[in-house]
Amino acid sequence: MPIDPDFMNKLKPSGEHNGHKVWGEVDPPTKLGIHGTNVAVDQDLCNGDGVCVSVCPVNVFEMIDTPGHPLSDKKSDPIREADCIACLACEASCPTQAIKITPK
Numbered sequence: 001m002p003i004d005p006d007f008m009n010k011l012k013p014s015g016e017h018n019g020h021k022v023w024g025e026v027d028p029p030t031k032l033g034i035h036g037t038n039v040a041v042d043q044d045l046c047n048g049d050g051v052c053v054s055v056c057p058v059n060v061f062e063m064i065d066t067p068g069h070p071l072s073d074k075k076s077d078p079i080r081e082a083d084c085i086a087c088l089a090c091e092a093s094c095p096t097q098a099i100k101i102t103p104k
């Protein structure tokens with residue numbers, strides 16, 4: 001199941017983390033929500049392989065430790081989402097379709 005492309009209409013912001021919004025229900029360590037807005041990562045789908053970090057030409061992502069999450073103990077976090085140039089490389093290469101880019 002990919003990230004819901006309509007998350008901004010279906011979910012409410014529930015907080016902030018590393019300078020970006022967090023959307024939807026959050027109950028750490030098992031439920032982390034969607035991190036970021038124009039660069040959105042569903043951290044409950046992210047398997048922590050880090051391909052987005054490798055392909056992003058402007059270094060938007062950083063891997064964070066998420067011990068106790070059932071899928072993986074590392075997640076991609078869009079800490080520099082304001083720098084995104086909407087090339088879509090991360091969205092296309094994410095193996096779990098956890099990323100949704102909404103160009104500004």
Ligand code: SF4
Binds near residue numbers: 086090
């Ligand atoms: S769309 Fe391109 S620039 Fe934006 S976060 Fe993804 S890889 Fe980086």
